Amino acid sequence: MKKHLTVNSLVMTVTMILAVPMVSRASESPKFRERETTLCKDVFDQNIYYEGVNQLDLGRWGRKIFRKEIPAANVNVFDEVPDSSFFTNRHGRRRLSNEELAKGSAETAGPDLSAPMKITKGKQQGLHPGFFIEDAKGDRYCLKFDNEGSLELATAAEVAASRFYHAIGYHVPQYTVLRFKAEDITIGENAYTYDDTGFRKKMTPEILEQYLSFLPVTEDGEYLASASKIVPGKNVGHLSFRSRRQNDPEDPVNHRDRREIRALSVFSAWLNNNDIRESNTLEMAVTENGKTVLKRYLFDFNSAFGAAAGGAKPPMFGHEYAIDYGEITKAVFALGFWEKPWQEKWRRAREMPHKSPAIGYFSNDQFDPEDHKAQLPYEAFRVLTNADGFWAAKIIASFTDEDIRTMVKAGRYSRPEDEDYLVQTLAERRDLIAKYWFSKAAPLDAFEVLNGKLVFKDLAVRHGFVDGNTIRYVAEVSRPGKKKKIAALESREPSLVLDPSWTAEGGKAELRIRVVCGEEESPYVKVVLGGAGVEGVRHED
Amino acid sequence: MTRKCRNIIRVALVAVGIAAFAGASFAQQDTYAPVYPNGPLKAKRLKDPVSSLLELPFRLVKWPVDKSLVYIDNHHVADKAIYIYDRMKEYGFTPHLAFTDSAILPLMGGNADLVAVARQKEDYPDLIATASLRYAMDNRFVVDSEIGAQRIGETGFHSSGTFNFDHRSREPFYGIGPDTSLGDSSSVRMETTTLGYNVGYEFSPTLDLTGTFEFKENQLKHRAHKGKGDMTEIFAGRDIPGLYGGEELSWKAVLLRDTRDSHDEATRGSYQKLTFKFTEGVDSGKARFFTYQLDTAKYFRLGSPRRVLAVRFFGEHHDEVNGGEIPFYDMTRLGGMGSSQRTSETFRAFTYNRFYGESALLFNIEYRYAIWEYRDFRMNAAVFLDEGQTFNEFSAFKFSDFRESYGVGFYVSHSKHTVLNISVAHGDEGTKFYVKNKVAF
Structure with missing residues (x-):
């Protein structure tokens, strides 16, 4: 007994000795080094440096060849992005007034x-x-x-x-x-x-x-x-779209792997803000509860919609990176006989922006949600997965036409026609983006166990992109981590009848649900069920 | 525990499960809670160790470049440079940076507009008084000056006097005529001093006629130089007119019509330059010949300003008069990318001054198409074919003497001014690369 006490005392002492500096370190605020960036640096880094050295990334080649994705690293068990200094769930979580x-x-x-x-x-x-x-x-x-x-x-x-x-x-x-x-x-x-x-x-x-x-x-x-x-x-500089701040305890994940950073490309495609770049972000060190923390901001949105520096948006913006090696290569081999989408659009527009100077050059002609490009080729935007795109599209789809009008009105356009045009263009683009990403994932959300059934919402049906009568939902049931299928479910309604025995005695079940339309089957969404109901959701990347 | 008891417990557990499922919905879960599938968040490596190692040498370059770019932006260095350049120009000084025709060597210097220097530009806008100097180490030294008026008394008349000193330390020479060998590589140091007087009339902004009277002194120094042989030794026993230079007087008339929409990035229009010239040796100089030259190009839009077919013809003939001779340095020269009076005509797969002859025929055809546009920047790709030959008398002309040169080029321009031309051309004497800041024609 005495021996035990001695050992315990020793362990406690060592723990306390180790713990004291840790506690003191934890209470200290980290010192944040300033991260400098400018437009020229951004252009060099993204358009020249990383475009080159990415070709030396063996893992990247491996992922390309074997079609592997990098799943977002900061999503929770419900496939959502928890609030952080980067992002706070607002309209997607609860409709804002x-x-x-x-x-x-x-x-x-x-x-x-x-x-x-x-x-x-x-x-x-x-x-x-x-x-x-x-x-x-x-x-x-x-x-x-x-x-x-x-x-x-x-x-x-x-x-x-x-x-x-x-x-x-x-x-x-x-x-x-x-x-x-x-x-x-x-x-x-x-x-x-x-x-x-x-x-x-x-x-x-x-x-x-x-x-x-x-x-x-x-x-x-x-x-x-x-x-x-x-x-x-x-001001401690700019937010990297690539790497984390290693001394920031609230920044545990590399930014390339943050879903909200990747999804900036989708949101910026919606708002036609091709000037989204690191030098248009800010990291501010603020003191909260006696501790220095960072708050990350986006700013400079005056290249959104049809605007750009100098006036109306140039016609290639949104379609090509500032230096787009892929497009250049295609153009070289096409020997001048390939009219690029933006060139076709510009020709159709008679090489003139919108007749209203307040609109600039902004339309959905030739808009492709898959190919819309920001000015610089950030790797974070390129590794966006279907699950990330679905998450972004879900948020975009949550805005009604009235919501869009309310936000456009904040711009205080003097001509009602300009406001109408923007609302219509943004609403159309919202639908184009949502329809595209809902087709790249199982567009199912809001899972809930109710009266022995797993009920959910099909966002594609809900937003009218798909006729609910033409689809059915199929699910394979297995034990988490096991391949062996224990049941198969099918339903024409957005609900699946569950067998209570799957989750009895602390058991868990994993449902891989797909939406089937004719011969086509969507990627899956994985739903983990346990005694507490839905315990996890994950859309296929 | 008996089997019965165990069964009762099992049934009870199932019942609890059923009750849970059958009941009302579960308490609302916070689907945004920071609960992660694999415990607390941890950073994964952005790259595997091997890839990181491969990147390492480049990272060493990135750091100073990034720092420099941030410094340039934060200290407005680009604005300052443009401002200083504009101010220098306003005060009459324009820096000059280009590449030499014969090698990728920087040709640096400047131009002084003496009217602007004297702050008389506003009072005498048509007065020309310029002096320029350009230098490429161990290659070229040029001094130019001009004084005159680009418009006399609100008429189309213009007049000017010119002075030019041109030192070329390794002017290549491979022999005269179509049947010369690249192996007969020789070079000569050439210094040319020219005094001229021009008078002309501009009929319209696109049409001009100019007459020129010129005195030229050509001084040559023969020596073996940087891997090239001495011309007098390599061509010993062969009749090379003008081997020791000489002085000349010449009378020249040039009719120029230019309707191009842009000089560097023409998408439509054409130019025609017709030259007639008589040259006569001074003192004991034997030079006495006529020169006829036609240089013309036309630019066709192929359905779009982004696709342009550019076609050029250059023909020149020198004709001896009364037993006079045509010095080799006055002959037509083909080879290289350049296209100016002082350099040889565009024949891109061949080295500069590769072919000399009393006459020359040259066809250049080039298809240019836009491959990149970003605001005022543009990059054209070009596929070109040059066909040309030099010959002496028309009786010696043979179609089989035509030589080919073909290749591709990438031309980057800003606001229709070429800032970079990277071209590669191939012919029967090998492949030539060019880095220039002008287009061939």
Whole structure:
């Protein structure tokens, strides 16, 4: 007994000695190194470096040859993405009200114009120049503008698109539409800017006047801007779409394997935001409960819808990467006799964007959910699996036409026709994306055990993409981890009758359910049943 | 425990199961809870160790490139460079960077617009006063200057005087006529000084007639140089006119019509350049000959501006007058990518100045098509065929002397200005690669 006590004491002592520094380490906030990136670096890394070294990745070749996928690593047992500093389930989890959709992440109504806004510095980085200002309340904002002849194009797109990204679940700064007159803006004491020369210059009334003289004005003679509120915390750089921050305990998974990062390609295809890239993200270190944590933001949405730097979106955007080796190779071998989809679309549009300058170049002609491309070929977007795509499409499909209109309205388009056109285009594109990804997976969701049956929703039927009378549901039942089939089920309704004995005595059953339409069988969705009902869901990658 | 008891327990358990299934729905589960299939989340490697090792040398390059690019962006280096370039141009100085015709060597220098330097551009917009200098190490040194007016008194008349000094340290020479051998590789150091006076009339923006009076001094130095033999030794005993240079006077008339929509990336239109020239040796110089030249090209859109067929014909003939001779350095030259007065004409599978002759016929046909477009950037691919020959007298012309050159090229342009031309051409003397910042025609 004494011996036991001695051993126990020793173990406890050692544990405490080991545990003390661990506890102290845990309570310390990690120091986050700044991750720098810029447009040029992004273009070099993604278009040149990784395009090259990816060819030396033996695992990647193996996956290509044997058609293996990399499953998302951060999905829970129900095939969902739990809330994190990257993503918060919003509309996909619980329908947001019209007020919530319209408000987005906005905390204020925008800059307070009760006193002139003070310019603190010019914004030259990124594709759209602008100003950083401080308003009467001391809140800081970044103002960005439209190009001459494109009033509302970039500003409205940015504000409206921010509502979409927020409702989907990403963290975004507050964006509001701001109309102001020349007398509403003044120059702060130490304001400076970098003009076209690239040299730092003190902001002077002449520079401001010159800048404003190039901006389009509304019919009321007001300037129009998108005002993004500066997010709190210390800027520690940009979010990598590839690797994790190793010293961040809340960042345990490489970002390439995060479903919400991969799915950015699907959401951005919906919003036609081809400028989604690492340099349009932010990681902010904030203190919560005495601990420094990172909050990840997406920002800069003024290349969404039909907008791009300089005006209407160039016709190849969304169809090709900035440097698209695959498309170039195809074009070389086609000897000029292959008209690319974007070229055909552009020809049909008589090489003109939409007649309304506020719309730019945005339509669903030649839109292909499978082939839509962001500006840069991020590997995270390429490894998107069918399950990831289904997850994204499920969220997109959760937005009704009315929801879309509510968010588009946040852009405050002055012409109702422009608002109607955008709502219609986005609704059509929502359906195209949802229909495509629902066809690439078993589009079944919301599994529940009810009255001895496994009931679920068929999202393809529910959204009218498939006639419910033409399909049936088949399931193979087995024990988890075992190949041997213990039963087969079939139903014409979205429910399957269960045998209670499968889950009796603490047993578990695994159902691989497929949707059969004629001869075609969908990929499976795996549902694990146990004593507590549905214990796991996983769509086939 | 008796069997009966066990059976009762089993039945009870099944009953509990049934009750669970038959009952109302289970308590609502949180399907978004951070409960993961394999316990707490763990990072998987992005790559296997072998692939990571293969990437390692490239990572060493990536780091400085990334750092440089971030520095360039954060410090607005590109804006500064463009601003400095524009300001230099405004003050009359334009830097020049290209590649030499004979090798992939940087040809650097600059151009000074003396009117702009004197801040007189606004008062005298038509005044020309330029000086330029270009240098390629161990290859070429060129000084050019021009003074005159590009428009006299609001008319189409223009006039200018020119000075040019051109030093080429290894001008290749392989013999004269179609039957020469690449093995007879020789080179000569050539220095040309030219003084000229031009007067002309511009009938319209697309049509111009210019007359030129020119004095030219050609100084040659023969030596074996960098693997190439001494011309006087290799061609000893053969009649090579102008072997020791000389001075010349020439009178020239050039009629030029140019309707191309762009010089570098023409998709329609054509140009025709017709030249008539008389050259006469000065002092004891024996040169005395006429030159007739037609250089013409046409660009056809094949249903789209993205598909262009470019066809060029170049023909030149030199005709001796009164027993005069045609120095070899005044003869027509074929070979290389270049297409200018000072370099040999486009015959891409052959080295620069590969063929010399009193006459030449050259056909270039090129199919260009767009393969990449991104904003104002564009890349065209081109498939081309060159057919040409040099010969002396028309009586010596034979169809069988035509030589072929064919290949492919990739031309990158920005706002219709070629920034990079990478071409490869093949012919019966091998394969030639080119990296240029201009297109052949």
